[in-house]
Amino acid sequence: xxxxxxxxxxxxxxxxxxxxxxxxxxxxxxxxxxxxxxxxxxxxxxxxxxxxxxxxxxxxxxxxxxxxxxxxxxxxxxxxxxxxxxxxxxxxxxxxxxxxxxxxxxxxxxxxxxxxxxxxxxxxxxxxxxxxxxxxxxxxxxxxxxxxxxxxxxxxxxxxxxxxxxxxxxxxxxxxxxxxxxxxxxxxxxxxxxxx
Numbered sequence: 001x002x003x004x005x006x007x008x009x010x011x012x013x014x015x016x017x018x019x020x021x022x023x024x025x026x027x028x029x030x031x032x033x034x035x036x037x038x039x040x041x042x043x044x045x046x047x048x049x050x051x052x053x054x055x056x057x058x059x060x061x062x063x064x065x066x067x068x069x070x071x072x073x074x075x076x077x078x079x080x081x082x083x084x085x086x087x088x089x090x091x092x093x094x095x096x097x098x099x100x101x102x103x104x105x106x107x108x109x110x111x112x113x114x115x116x117x118x119x120x121x122x123x124x125x126x127x128x129x130x131x132x133x134x135x136x137x138x139x140x141x142x143x144x145x146x147x148x149x150x151x152x153x154x155x156x157x158x159x160x161x162x163x164x165x166x167x168x169x170x171x172x173x174x175x176x177x178x179x180x181x182x183x184x185x186x187x188x189x190x191x192x193x194x195x196x
Contacts, residue, residue: 038068040087040120042079053083065090069102072116092116099125101150109135111148123150131157137173142166 045061056078063077067087075094082088092099097116101109114129127133127146133155134140143157143165157165 040065040067042066042077044077053081053085055081055085057081063092065092067120070099071101072097072099072118074098074116087120089120090116090118092118097127099127107136107138109133109148109150111146113146124148125150137170139167139169141168 042057042059042063042065044059044063047057047059049055049057059077059079061075063072063074065072065077065079072090072092073095074092074097077090077092079087080089093115096112097114099111099116099118103109111125111127111131111133113127113131115127117126117128118124119126125148127148129144131144131146132140132142133146133148141155141157144160144163145158147156149155157167159165
């Protein structure tokens with residue numbers, strides 16, 4: 001994973017460079033490779049759709065999208081379709097948008113944010129607004145915006161204002177030792193942008 005900040009002061013550049021050296025230990029496995037070949041299922045309280053090629057569907061209330069091991073939830077979703085009626089992009093908001101997916105080794109990746117924008121073609125999730133991403137047994141990241149590529153496992157993070165990106169690295173368990181437990185994501189000591 002890779003983490004970047006929007007503006008860097010000299011001391012932060014050094015810290016980020018040192019952090020980058022340790023990031024290789026947090027490299028998660030790739031997302032389940034056969035998920036894109038599975039049907040996409042979406043449920044909600046209601047929907048409003050354009051019935052044509054390259055259509056858009058708006059879902060409202062208890063939205064649940066599944067495709068193989070990929071699962072995304074929220075209050076509202078806008079789904080974009082291509083000419084073949086395949087899902088190309090999903091934007092989910094409200095009730096803390098959530099995404100999760102297993103990798104080919106069965107490890108669970110989970111993400112939460114105010115807005116989740118998932119590009120199903122490029123397989124990139126952009127989580128914006130108090131964003132967190134964690135992978136069981138590996139670690140977690142937190143920032144105002146996190147971008148996670150499920151194919152390459154590359155992640156970037158940004159924080160706005162006085163906030164900072166935060167990452168937690170879990171050590172690789174030794175043979176015969178209990179696996180490490182991820183700490184709960186800590187709450188930022190900085191108020192959300194626009195609230196003081």
